[in-house]
Amino acid sequence: MSDVDFDTVLEKYEPAIGLEVHVELNTATKMFCGCANEFGSEPNTNTCPVCLGLPGSLPSINGRAVESAIRLGLALNCDIAQWCRMARKNYFYPDMTKNFQTSQYDEPIAFDGWVELDVDGETYRVEIERAHMEEDAGKSVHAGTSGRIHDASYSLMDYNRAGVPLIEIVTRPITGAGEKAPAVARAYVAHLRELVKALDISDARMEQGSLRCDANVSIAPLGAAGLGTRTETKNVNSLRSVERAVRYEIVRQAEVLESGQPVVQETRHFHESTGTTSSGRPKSDADDYRYFAEPDLLPIAPSREWVEELRATLPEPPAQRRARLQTDWGFSDIDFLGIVSAGALGLVEETVAAGATPATARKWWVSELSRRANESGVELDELAITPAQVAAVQALVDQGIVNDKLARQVIDGVLAGEGEPAEVVERRGLVVVSDTGALSAAVDEAIAANPGVADKIRDGKVQAAGALIGQVMKAMKGQADAAKVRELILEKLAG
């Protein structure tokens, strides 16, 4: 970014953010047909006349998807419609063979909700305008020399994803967050991800596109009535990108306004590599989708009894869960906040359930694994290690089979796909050596190489043994049992 920086912008402008999040449901079948809802199948193996939009085919609503939508609506503190319909959103694009997407228009299944977010110890309330049901579109592969869409000479379509159930959750404009606006946007998407996982209605894997975010951003001079012209940045597909895209747009729009130009209402594309957005298409007449009620599907009218039954299946609300876990684990506020901000709450919980103590589970996830996730630019829960595996690594430490240093190598091995922790120990030969015979020679060498240190220990300065232990560990590539080495050194140098 050139001469305008984020903090300067916020001295003059107030940002407003609106987020549209699409969640793919983890139902067994698609929204309107019995084709499997599966990620990564061979192209066009999960299609039928309904999801291919063949003439004469008739859709039928997946009851489980409706149930998921109601449960999510309730978890977002929404009202649930007593009666609503699906609608046709008409557009011509090869990702939808029917030339319309079956969605909901002015009768969403859930509306008027809210969530509360905790950002750096402050609470922000985000209002939910609506959550509605719709279907996903097919996936295109663009053939062309550069792989960029505008150079493509033709496109290839795979309709496995066409008709997969989606819920779109739309917020009202989030204002008043000021400099925290990018962090609030991120926290909101993180909250939704945690929520749909807790509800077990979606895998919520942003890297696979089962949770996708479009970010609307506008800025207005401080104290101005109303909102500025907004842009919509499409498909911002990681938590980090949500924060970066919002921040970038705030600064970019300020630069545009400062140069005396108006902000153009348009869709924009986010570029992961540079953290920037670029102009997409302007909003135009083509956005007239001519919605109308879907004549092939009957209305959905959830009875109050059904809604209350579903309400009873909701998981513990996030704030309550956090309070309970902090008490159970006995962490200070600062230690617990570390777990929450690292996005490790569920992971630590599962690791504890798999047998580790809260303190060791926290140590691995918050310090060691968070660092690795940051280095590889992925979310913590996307690392190729499970809570059960982390608990198994800690168990190896507790049994004295490996020490902390070797445990890190075990984690390297698991992350590199070398198998379960015990297999990595075996393959890499990482077992701690506590056999006196093997250690004795290394201890003798260390003593011979450091006569000064040895003399100090002979004179009773037991703490000097640390230097020799270090030498032995180094010689044995970290695989020595430190306690045993210390014992041997003191034994050999006993006055």
Next chain:
Amino acid sequence: MAVTPEDIARLAGLARIQLSEQECRDLAPEIDVILESMAKVGEVAGDDVALTTHAVPRTNVFRADEVRPSLTPEQALSGAPAAEDNRFRVPAILSED
């Protein structure tokens, strides 16, 4: 409000239907009559008449979430004008969405 030939031309464009100017002029009053007739029906229905969207007065007709056999890729692609790598080959997509 009367439907104009310009309205028809715009709708035709949105629906990808090619209409001549003469056809737009002919259709405008015809569509106008249809809309007026529908509006008349609306006047007759009082507050005691529920919104009718289907001939069948039923709601909550759902399918169980059970997988049914899909077509094979060969069957799925059998009606496609062009295919490649078990995918439908379509004209280049020009705008990214």
